[in-house]
Amino acid sequence: MTVRNSLRLLSLALLTALVLVVSIALGAADLPLRAVLDALGGGGEDPARTIVLNLRLPRAALAVLVGGSLGLAGAVFQALLRNPLAEPYVLGVSGGAAVGAVAAVVLGWNLYAPWSLPLAALVGALFAITLVLRIAARAARGFDTRVLLLAGVVVGAFFHALILLLLTFASAEAYRSAGLWMMGSLAAADWPAVLLLTAYLVPAIAVLLLMARPLNLLAMGEQTALYLGTNVERVKLASYLIASLLVAAGVAVSGVIGFVGLIVPHAIRLMWGSDHQLLLPASLLLGGGFMLAADTVARTAAAPAELPVGVITALVGVPLFVVLLTRRVV
């Protein structure tokens, strides 16, 4: 890592930290900044302390975790599939998760056990990953990423048809909650969820960050990667599985939040190039910061009502991205 790249990552980390403080300071309850900082520092008094530590902080942490995972997974999928249009949901993970979640809502499980919804979503996502992998493995010897992409897209389409089928049997109330889940929300955040997700995500993120050099080579081409010492099949399989598992966990707790995984890696590429040694950690940091900012807007723009965060990431993210895109030649 060069000094320049370290400084770039440091600046992104500081930016995310700044967004974190701003996000926690803003909300339905009007708290003075002093009280917020006191609470963050371990002191402070209720109710500010409770609001900051038990409501806003876990939600902000969840936003950073999920956004970072999506940004990182997007960068990995783009390299793996050698396709700039790839995003974390391109291989049907979101479809599988949504089938699980919608089934849980329509069948009313979530009314008895709130944990059943993320669990069903996770099971659906894991099922989708297994299915796509098995189709791709059967269709081509080795691990052909073009076949993988096709398998992912058709499996995703099949799942989306299933979701529509399930929804035709849903009550109006269930229809609405399923729809809201599919637009994404971080409202369910609490400390147990954050800690569980952290324990699951951190090792996966660490392994993906270590794959920067093999992914650099894969993006050059599979032959080149092989000739420069990469065990190509192993890298492809590992990066597909780990990035998918990362996305599956994020989808399970927060629903389908679009565009983060597509535009964050490209924004980094446009600013700083495509070296994955910088791109991967930068996408992680920017994804986290961007999701946190989007969720802050979702919480506060129409308070006390809450907007779906997936709508904000698209409404804000796409114009920002277009500005970047038109300023620089890709």
Place this chain on the structure above:
Amino acid sequence: MTETQVFEVRGLRFSYEGTPRPALDGVELQVAAGSLYAIIGPNGSGKSTLLKLLLGALHPEAGEVCYTGRRVADWGRRALAQRIGAVPQGEEMAFPITVREMVAMGRYPHLGVLGRPGREDQEAIEEALGRCDVTELAERPISRLSGGERQRALIARALAQRPETLVLDEPTVSLDIRHEMTIFDLLAELTHRDGVTVVLVTHNLNLAARYADRLLLLEGGHSAAEGRPADILSREIIERVYQWSVVVAPHPGPGRDAGAPQITPLTGED
């Protein structure tokens, strides 16, 4: 024979899935250390397939391919990449990167996943950029290079590996005279001055005849001839393999390669 053989291929057969006849059958070759070895032959004669077998990207159906006495399949990929630099043909990059970033990838086999690049790596990169005459282009995106510049950048990446052997698939295809000669001169310098072993596939028979120590002429997956250029490039063999009338005359000079057989294809009416 006591000479060290870098590549040794015996009784090689290979077929692509779903094709009736093997792409290569009964091919034998020996590449001596520090020599320049050229593989020639018509389109579809199996040249690129042979190169992929040498590099372990494909696996033989019968026979064996050895690198310095050990079967290529038994080498670890990284260990092989520390010794062999490869310049494959026509791979499209998925995302824009600069020449320097690409050439730096030549150090990956030495660095592994976590190793920090040190002074030796930096020197190898600068030297490779310099020898391929792309230092001035280092910060340019690969996508904005001309064909010749791009080819030189690819060779620079292979040289950054500081390989003992260099394997190239048609490195001068679509290049003009100056760029083609620059690359052949560089390859000759690498073999004669630095002791690097070079194996290349080329369609340029005349340059192969002038630069290569030995040639393998492939015909429909079989070896049509193997040996020193002056011994095998006769009118009879070329006309049979390429199915076209030619005249063969010695290179008139000047130059140290004066006398090498030079082939002129005749027009259809002659």
